[in-house]
Amino acid sequence: MFMHNKRLMYTVRVEAPDPMLASLMLEQFGGPDGELAAAMRYFTQGLADEDPGRKDMLIDIATEELSHLEVIGSIIAMLGKGARGRLAEGVDAGSGLLTSLTAGGESHTLSLLYGAGPALVNSAGVPWTAAYVDSRGDPTCDLRSNIAAESRAKIIYERLINVTDDTGVKDALTFLMTREIAHQKSFEKALYAIEGNFPPGKLPGNPVFTDKYFNSSQGEGDTRGPWNQGDAWEFIDEPAEMAAVDGGDGSATVKLAASDTRVLNKMLRRTASRPDIDPLTGAELGSGTEGDVGKAPLS
Amino acid sequence: MFMHNKRLMYTVRVEAPDPMLASLMLEQFGGPDGELAAAMRYFTQGLADEDPGRKDMLIDIATEELSHLEVIGSIIAMLGKGARGRLAEGVDAGSGLLTSLTAGGESHTLSLLYGAGPALVNSAGVPWTAAYVDSRGDPTCDLRSNIAAESRAKIIYERLINVTDDTGVKDALTFLMTREIAHQKSFEKALYAIEGNFPPGKLPGNPVFTDKYFNSSQGEGDTRGPWNQGDAWEFIDEPAEMAAVDGGDGSATVKLAASDTRVLNKMLRRTASRPDIDPLTGAELGSGTEGDVGKAPLS
Amino acid sequence: MFMHNKRLMYTVRVEAPDPMLASLMLEQFGGPDGELAAAMRYFTQGLADEDPGRKDMLIDIATEELSHLEVIGSIIAMLGKGARGRLAEGVDAGSGLLTSLTAGGESHTLSLLYGAGPALVNSAGVPWTAAYVDSRGDPTCDLRSNIAAESRAKIIYERLINVTDDTGVKDALTFLMTREIAHQKSFEKALYAIEGNFPPGKLPGNPVFTDKYFNSSQGEGDTRGPWNQGDAWEFIDEPAEMAAVDGGDGSATVKLAASDTRVLNKMLRRTASRPDIDPLTGAELGSGTEGDVGKAPLS
């Protein structure tokens, strides 16, 4: 059960309204690495996890992320406060109002559609989608996904801090960015506290293919490093060895019933593109060159 | 520049057509952890990476993932081969055809819309979206995202193997699953070959908040572990200490111009929900209880 | 700031695991009228609302909806618990496992992709999108949207209750359904406590068009009722009076600079479809009837 305390987790002191800056901040409210994505990633994992310690940690951090969502949302609400009033009251209606809303930038959608309030869209106005949430119900995967997600969120906060002049906004963003570091540390501890966390899951790989590195991209720039060199790796350089790696002929086959084969052959005959004629085409009609060719045998 | 060799990277020997199984396999063709997502994740990273070794590795693996996309797509094409012919030729038209296409399962969309060919949707028919691709242009983030993605892909292959009886399909899926393990190993090497890869990015966190763990979820089940216990952590248990952690009052404020304040007050007066009256509502009209209340002062 | 209490808002006592039923329950977890949509609708509104009473109510209810999200998510986790274990451990691998996961229904995506844990998708597997959240930053709109949303959520819960045999699930769903009724009542009170809440916003309509009803669909079945009959309505029945209602000629025009007109004319000439010839087409080539027509003047 959730409870809410009206005090924010971090005090937000915005220096001045700025709808353009509000627009940028949406990235961490309704963007792919934003706080809703974080809260929902951990919350969905926590609900189903059987491990008591991990479950506790996941819900702890999910709850904190909701508090962060409130902080970033409050920043957006403050930055949009002037626009909100002017738009609602129709102050200076006309292009003057538009200019004051966009302030040289591109925040019109935030104002027009959402009334300058925090909306669950990213900085381009793309609605948040649960496609951003990559919980899979296996702890060694999910913890790795969480580590990666915290890492991405840290970088986006860093970028937002770097494009902001408002010291109050920078201060709150720095808190939020810092917490991503702390959360990553927790998730790392939980991952490595699983013994035998690699490879993920239960089925072993086929040892024939676990240590091979296929040099699929070749030419000037080919480089060796620990990711494809050393005792741990067998480096396959020869294209012919890559198709097919199982020693087969690299074809795809299926055993068909005779009736299916007959039907497929019928379909094939009906829809064949004949390679032996040079048909007149729409493109030739369209370019006025239809005189040159006909349904003649192909030279 | 890409070239294609008509031999598959792994020979596909499907035992029998099975449109329901084809439907399941879509998860790794057009699903969030499927091969297109993998190929595009590494390809977009590789194009912009300045580090020559990492760029080479990313394009190597992106290219291999395209070869995997071809393998899993070929499995789907083989499993759907019977359905494809029967549907095209209208064999046994009517509910008999429908039954043969769905085979007791739920693969009708694959057949109806895509003609039983491989489609870039997941096993529920949801179209692939680039929202699945979490490349951010920072190598310490992107490599962590890649590690997590390989880990997720490994698990999905494991689950597909576990629900399949067709030994040819299982064999090819095991190859694909194994390569996810190998790729994860490469990405791990590349990540840890970056010195100082944690925390990601360049800005340091605020040391006041880096080591705190907030026990946001409380009650029976609270657990301690390395993710919130030990020298590395300061454990905050008291809700009052969480709002606001900066020692401020936890409010959100913005310095407004006097004109903005006037406009906002005007808006507020116009749209206030008066707390002191008990208005008649639509719900009361709708439930036939409008006689009980009026626009009277609230008791 | 949010806090979490490990006790659920409502005790969940599921009778038996049932992955198919779990699949249905997703509708109120990650569906359009589900609890995440509700929580986010009120939360985004509350963050920006200037009215203290309404803001308090919105955050109160948003927080309760998060607690509901936890209840419905816990139901899903319990219903999927058997599947989760069997899938993770690969018990009875093959089509036997698949059958036990889908249990005659269509819950495979929930299991395969999400490991039988609660996922933010609806019962068809469509990921949740913030396009479901219709907060607009005007209280008379937003409260009406909330009333409608609670109303929809009530019906979906009613339908879920009606397709469920598990008495523990029914009991918890009934609680959740009831709370939608209570929330609707609160939102109605808040709406009608705004004096002059209709029409929404500030600009008055054009009185010429406020009371007209256009009978745009005509024929057997035309019906009159309070929505188009009585002193409040002017009923327009004659199509000629509907185009154009302003008394103009119903055309769309724009004043163009002469240079723009010249360019448009050039474009028009270049891309005109000539009405005076009967061209040979691709369809005629394709149907083998190209001999019948030519680029001749049209008869």
Add this chain to the structure above:
Amino acid sequence: MFMHNKRLMYTVRVEAPDPMLASLMLEQFGGPDGELAAAMRYFTQGLADEDPGRKDMLIDIATEELSHLEVIGSIIAMLGKGARGRLAEGVDAGSGLLTSLTAGGESHTLSLLYGAGPALVNSAGVPWTAAYVDSRGDPTCDLRSNIAAESRAKIIYERLINVTDDTGVKDALTFLMTREIAHQKSFEKALYAIEGNFPPGKLPGNPVFTDKYFNSSQGEGDTRGPWNQGDAWEFIDEPAEMAAVDGGDGSATVKLAASDTRVLNKMLRRTASRPDIDPLTGAELGSGTEGDVGKAPLS
């Protein structure tokens, strides 16, 4: 069956082309509260409604909304007319053309992708989705959704009018805005002409929970009003009374078969995050602090 009259429902007299303004107008063409959403909301409801009067009204208004879609689309076509020609003919090719298309604003996508014609996207370029259509097949829900939708559409038109200088555009927008008011009135009449329209649906709520208000958000700012005060409400202030409100222990349980329990225990042991060790983590490797900790018992 639909027929189209070439005269618009309202004469459109745009003063001058303006691609930036065209871009804003997309909000009511392909946005969530735009005319396509309105038409489709009522059309899908009308097709299935059994009540003859309501069905007639729904199709009447759906048809009128299609006429509105044509009006707003014609405004966009006129505003984009200059851009359309210049782009097609490549006039002043280079950054000069780009500048003339965007005119200081952000309308490039409209021009580049859609050739400056009306596109079913909102003002941020997000494609229209049927996720905006909230028809549920219950009339007391659907009419409330319609009331809310008309209310939102009215506000968006008001905002568009307020950011526009073109008197021809303002005139047509005012007509469209006014009709939303008229439609809301009709839908209200139809809703309240259903006797016993609250609560929606057929199942009654559990009377224990219908009148409770949970004060889930607490602290300075807590406010009482008709939405949580008065004879109609029981106000619950004490967090302990909110978990669990049914008097149970607030846990989630499911009765598992013994075999399922065994499998789950096996899974748990395999994937447990041990709370008693302090493992070396990737973050520690990455930050160069791996020397400090080891897989030692946790202090």
Add this chain to the structure above:
Amino acid sequence: MFMHNKRLMYTVRVEAPDPMLASLMLEQFGGPDGELAAAMRYFTQGLADEDPGRKDMLIDIATEELSHLEVIGSIIAMLGKGARGRLAEGVDAGSGLLTSLTAGGESHTLSLLYGAGPALVNSAGVPWTAAYVDSRGDPTCDLRSNIAAESRAKIIYERLINVTDDTGVKDALTFLMTREIAHQKSFEKALYAIEGNFPPGKLPGNPVFTDKYFNSSQGEGDTRGPWNQGDAWEFIDEPAEMAAVDGGDGSATVKLAASDTRVLNKMLRRTASRPDIDPLTGAELGSGTEGDVGKAPLS
């Protein structure tokens, strides 16, 4: 301006309710090749087209497609009529109701979420998106897109007819399928009535590359036909000739300011993955093989 006649364009005589069949029919109501997509494709084109004949044709056919949308929607409403009543009234509540709604198939989402009424989703429940509408504002493109769209719609109707036993449904579907053929014919006439319709647009291609065919996929199965053989084609077989085809070195370069170069070098040094060391990785920690390697020079 649109008008609606209460008589359908085609009389719908459904033999019996069938929610599973209703579910399939959604493909042409809210699917990618369905009637809404068709109507909106032509409507958006018609609004902006400057050519009077083409504009007339586009709006004619758009209007007819709306009438088709009504026909297919009415089929769905009839097929769902029994489910609609039983669900609304809670007849035979429990799994019995569920079974009667799904009838052995997978139509639960249609019933649960949409109350068995026509919804703008495809047969898998995916909401319609304007991403399906490919209008680009160039007539030679748009007409080709229309020809293709009609062609696809024809095939989907053919497939639906082939999986249906209900003669009333088959009859109406055959009408709808036939009209796609007629529309394709009209669009073909309009395309070929544009003189010089190929290549589309105004800019000529670079003649060096117009007639080349690159044999990018090589191996057993290489085939020649009119698409790559004959006087019209230069066949390039040699991979070395494909990179780079302009005779350059195939690199990507940009002229950077010295300051940008300095910054990039700084970034590169900070984030380089060193190829010369073999770092200990998280995967090694996770698999318990961390003893084998260290941060040692790579062998």
Add this chain to the structure above:
Amino acid sequence: MFMHNKRLMYTVRVEAPDPMLASLMLEQFGGPDGELAAAMRYFTQGLADEDPGRKDMLIDIATEELSHLEVIGSIIAMLGKGARGRLAEGVDAGSGLLTSLTAGGESHTLSLLYGAGPALVNSAGVPWTAAYVDSRGDPTCDLRSNIAAESRAKIIYERLINVTDDTGVKDALTFLMTREIAHQKSFEKALYAIEGNFPPGKLPGNPVFTDKYFNSSQGEGDTRGPWNQGDAWEFIDEPAEMAAVDGGDGSATVKLAASDTRVLNKMLRRTASRPDIDPLTGAELGSGTEGDVGKAPLS
């Protein structure tokens, strides 16, 4: 199996970094007519095609499109190179950095979220979706879709060329544009090499409706041309002849079981909107006009 050659298919020589131009180029990287859409359209078709020549061509061209994806992606990477470094290193942090990233345009999302690297979004930031891929598994449809897609891609490249000053970018774009022409030619040959490719599929249309043209949009502007005039067409002008064209009454009916009828009637009575009363509504409460009407018989 795919291989990659590190040399690009076309040498990219960008004159100077320009993040705004990078943003525009996204249209052909992650937009609906971009190179990923092209590659995936042909690849999915090729995997399932039974015709050897067509399969070969589809994979040839799919592979070339991947090489194009690399070329356009490399252009974006070069144009964003300066931004990438400055953002990563936080050069000139604050609004100065923001200005340098957006350069008067709207490319902030590209920088903030994607770090100025190529992302699979269009120029408005909308993520790529497989909804753009219209492969249906019937060759006469798919080839027409391919022809249309190449045609659209050609136009988008033409527009990009027309808004670009950078001669290196124009040069590479011209190559890419030209190849769309060549591919269209190949697909046309393959389509017309299918004998009897019109109408698509196997079921014939109903000859009664194949040649009719319905003049659904009437009024000033009605035009005749080869698409609705001549021997090939029967022109239906009279609305009464369009409903219903089958000579029936234009109604929709279904044969219901008596029990279903009883349930539906019960539902109807419960939810009827009574046409004979004029109920007090929420809108009247909201506008303060509730005194004027009551639940009285409608005048």
